[in-house]
Structures are given as C-alpha cells and as structure tokens.
Amino acid sequence: MSTVNSYYYNQVISNINEGVIIIDKKGTIKIINNAAEKMLRVNAENSIGKYILNIFPYGELLSVMNNCETQLNKKEGKFVVTRKAITQNGEVIGGLQIFSEKMGSDLIANSPNEVFENNLSKDKKAIYTFENILGTSDKSKKVMDFAKRVAKIDSNVLITGESGTGKELFAHSIHNASRRCLKPFVKINCGAIPAELFESEMFGYEEGAFTGAKRSGKIGKFEHANGGTILLDEIGDMPMNMQVKLLRIIQENELVRVGGNDAIKVDVRVIASTNKSLEQLINDGKFREDLYYRLDVMHLKVPALRERIEDIEELSNGLRIKISKKNGIYSEGISREAIDYLKSYSWPGNIRQLENVIERAINLLDEELFIMPKHLPEKITENEIKKYSLENNYLKDVVENVEKDIIMECIEKTGGNKKETAKILGLSRAGLYKKLNRYNLIKSSSTQK
Numbered sequence: 001m002s003t004v005n006s007y008y009y010n011q012v013i014s015n016i017n018e019g020v021i022i023i024d025k026k027g028t029i030k031i032i033n034n035a036a037e038k039m040l041r042v043n044a045e046n047s048i049g050k051y052i053l054n055i056f057p058y059g060e061l062l063s064v065m066n067n068c069e070t071q072l073n074k075k076e077g078k079f080v081v082t083r084k085a086i087t088q089n090g091e092v093i094g095g096l097q098i099f100s101e102k103m104g105s106d107l108i109a110n111s112p113n114e115v116f117e118n119n120l121s122k123d124k125k126a127i128y129t130f131e132n133i134l135g136t137s138d139k140s141k142k143v144m145d146f147a148k149r150v151a152k153i154d155s156n157v158l159i160t161g162e163s164g165t166g167k168e169l170f171a172h173s174i175h176n177a178s179r180r181c182l183k184p185f186v187k188i189n190c191g192a193i194p195a196e197l198f199e200s201e202m203f204g205y206e207e208g209a210f211t212g213a214k215r216s217g218k219i220g221k222f223e224h225a226n227g228g229t230i231l232l233d234e235i236g237d238m239p240m241n242m243q244v245k246l247l248r249i250i251q252e253n254e255l256v257r258v259g260g261n262d263a264i265k266v267d268v269r270v271i272a273s274t275n276k277s278l279e280q281l282i283n284d285g286k287f288r289e290d291l292y293y294r295l296d297v298m299h300l301k302v303p304a305l306r307e308r309i310e311d312i313e314e315l316s317n318g319l320r321i322k323i324s325k326k327n328g329i330y331s332e333g334i335s336r337e338a339i340d341y342l343k344s345y346s347w348p349g350n351i352r353q354l355e356n357v358i359e360r361a362i363n364l365l366d367e368e369l370f371i372m373p374k375h376l377p378e379k380i381t382e383n384e385i386k387k388y389s390l391e392n393n394y395l396k397d398v399v400e401n402v403e404k405d406i407i408m409e410c411i412e413k414t415g416g417n418k419k420e421t422a423k424i425l426g427l428s429r430a431g432l433y434k435k436l437n438r439y440n441l442i443k444s445s446s447t448q449k
Contacts, residue, residue, distance in 0.1 A: 164352030183228030209259025
C-alpha cells in the first residue's frame with residue numbers, strides 16, 4: 001500500500017462510527033480505532049501489540065479466525081457485532097471485528113468485559129488460554145497442537161495425566177478457543193461434593209424436593225453451564241449412581257431436577273479430567289464402561305514433567321516471574337547450576353511441585369538476585385549432577401555416555417519396566433533393546449522386566 005493510500009486508509013478507519021478491532025493470526029491486536037477505543041473504554045496505545053485475550057476476556061474473534069468463519073450482525077449485549085477471518089491467497093492471516101451500538105441505545109460499556117455482555121459471574125468463566133501454557137519440547141508441542149484442534153470441534157473431551165500436570169489449564173484453554181467461549185464455563189470437582197448432595201448440586205431440585213430445600217428450588221451446575229462447557233474434574237471419583245444420570249444427559253441432552261418430572265433440555269460440552277486410570281476403575285467395577293466411551297471421544301493425555309525435562313528451564317523462569325510479581329520480590333533469574341539441579345530431579349508432583357519449589361526459593365532470596373542451589377530443597381540438591389568433558393574424548397563419545405546414563409536412569413525410575421522406559425524415552429521397544437545391546441546394558445538389566 002502506498003504512503004498516500006495508507007494515509008487515507010488510516011483516516012477512514014479512525015473516523016468511522018463503528019468500532020474496529022483487527023488481530024493477526026497469532027491473536028495480537030494490530031488495530032483498535034477511535035470508535036472502539038471510546039465504546040470499550042480502553043486505551044488503544046496500551047492495547048495494540050498485546051494478545052487479545054489479555055485485553056478482552058472472550059475469545060470469539062479468535063474462534064472465528066481459527067475456523068475461518070464469518071459472523072454477521074450478531075446481537076451481543078449492547079452491541080451488534082460482525083466478525084470474519086481475514087484471508088490472503090487462501091490462507092488466514094488475521095481476524096476482523098466490527099461493532100456498533102444497537103439502534104436506539106445510548107448505553108456505553110463501562111469496561112472491556114461488557115463489550116459482549118453475558119452476565120457471567122467469575123465462577124462461570126474460563127480464566128486461562130493457550131498463551132498461559134508453557135513448553136516447547138516435542139511432547140509439549142504435540143499435546144498443544146492436539147488441544148487446539150480439539151478446541152475447534154464440539155465433541156466431549158477426556159483429559160488424563162498425573163496430578164499437577166496442568167489438566168485444568170488445558171480445559172480452560174479449550175473452552176476459550178472454542179465457539180462456546182462467550183458462554184459459561186462451570187467447573188465441578190467430583191471428589192469434593194458429598195455423595196448425598198451430589199445429585200442436587202449437579203442437576204438442581206424443585207421446590208419441596210426434600211427437607212431444607214429452598215422454596216424456589218435451585219438450578220444445578222448443568223443448567224448453569226447451558227450453552228457452554230462443564231469441566232468434570234476428578235471424574236473417577238463420581239459416584240456410580242450419578243454416572244447413570246450423567247450418561248443420560250450426554251445421550252439425550254436433557255436432565256430432570258431432583259423432585260421434578262419434566263425433562264429440561266441442555267446444550268453442554270463436557271470436558272472430564274482425571275489422574276486415575278478409568279480403564280482400571282472399569283475393571284474394578286467402579287466406573288461405567290458406557291460412560292467412559294461417551295467421554296473418551298477426544299482423549300488428551302498431558303505428559304508428566306519428568307517426560308519433558310527440556311521444558312523445565314522455561315517453566316521455572318515463567319513461574320519465577322509470576323511468583324516474584326505476586327509476592328513483590330525482585331529477582332533476575334535462576335543460576336545455571338540451579339537449573340541443572342532442577343532438571344536432575346524426578347518431580348513426582350509435576351508442575352505444581354515445581355511451582356512450590358520456585359516460590360520457596362524466591363522467599364529465601366536475601367541480597368541475591370538469582371536463585372542459587374542453596375535456595376533449593378535438599379532433596380533436589382542431593383542428586384548428583386553429571387558433568388561431561390570433551391577432554392580426551394570425541395563429541396560422539398560424550399553423546400554416547402550421556403545417552404547411556406539417561407537410559408540407565410530411566411530404567412531405574414521405572415523399576416526396570418522396558419515398555420514404560422521405551423515410552424518415556426520416545427523409543428520403540430525394539431529400539432530400546434538395540435541401544436541396550438549397543439551399550440552392553442542387557443546384563444545389568446536382565447533381572448528387570
């Protein structure tokens with residue numbers, strides 16, 4: 001675009017009465033015009049260059065762009081909104097949002113959150129996005145790419161992984177990147193609700209349903225989530241009698257309140273998460289097989305931290321920045337030796353445990369600006385850190401020594417389970433045995449599985 005044309009273009013965008021927001025394919029805000037700035041009560045100068053969900057908490061424009069869709073004259077709260085994906089040579093390069101106040105309305109939004117008002121309370125909002133999930137290792141990229149694909153469809157999702165791996169972050173992010181992002185996100189901890197209250201909490205109740213019931217009755221969690229997403233956290237702890245009722249909701253898209261007779265239609269996407277093996281629970285008679293297959297449409301397995309050691313440095317520094325800001329303690333970084341110790345630990349508690357370790361270290365900082373090994377718990381620093389030297393060795397010899405040590409360490413951690421060792425190392429079982437033979441490790445592990 002020529003300089004003259006660019007000037008006229010900017011004048012048009014700046015002076016039209018409709019609000020205009022343009023983002024690039026990464027979700028970065030590129031343009032907020034004068035009308036949008038006024039209607040949304042935001043500062044364009046401070047917003048341009050920021051990720052859109054850091055300024056506006058709803059991801060509908062991202063969803064439209066990612067799905068290459070167009071929404072025309074959609075009524076949302078005080079506004080009429082048009083959104084569309086911007087394409088060039090058949091490739092999506094950004095998203096455009098144009099909005100104006102409804103005819104006859106002299107109301108102006110008080111904050112960016114009111115742009116597409118749907119009266120969601122804080123406990124009905126997903127607060128995390130994919131931007132909040134750190135990790136660039138191959139395993140992290142693989143699960144992230146799959147989660148973003150899952151967000152574009154409307155099927156039920158089962159998220160599994162050990163405690164502390166970040167399953168809830170993925171659930172929030174999937175909702176915020178989906179077409180349901182403007183609707184409620186309701187979380188239920190299936191292990192925290194007493195069994196006798198579970199049905200009324202989940203499905204609601206009618207007036208007089210039981211002693212102590214509210215005179216007006218009560219709407220359950222599923223009705224609160226209507227149109228949006230419900231996260232059934234720790235689904236493995238759901239009572240068996242409730243599993244039957246959940247199955248009906250998923251199959252029929254309807255529920256019956258406690259004490260009621262009428263079926264109520266609901267439109268809810270179910271995301272379930274657990275750190276337990278549902279297959280084992282099925283074998284033990286504690287989980288319904290038919291429900292498992294209804295939930296396990298899209299299965300997202302979040303890897304343990306020890307399976308993605310390459311991410312520890314990025315995660316540690318991300319947590320350091322977050323915790324330093326929260327606690328008002330200045331820190332500049334983490335020493336190389338401290339990072340090496342963090343990488344050498346097995347992390348049974350995963351990212352949640354890593355966060356606690358970083359918070360402890362920051363609270364122990366005195367005059368130091370960097371987290372040092374002395375700020376880490378003894379159970380982490382007692383691990384020996386292997387150092388390799390090129391002195392009198394070719395590079396390939398050093399690499400082989402490292403590989404040999406990692407294989408043996410992994411075999412020890414898995415109790416000698418070859419299948420699990422191969423899985424953690426990203427090898428086929430045949431590939432693992434090939435390396436064991438190559439390094440003459442078969443004898444040393446012959447008593448193991």
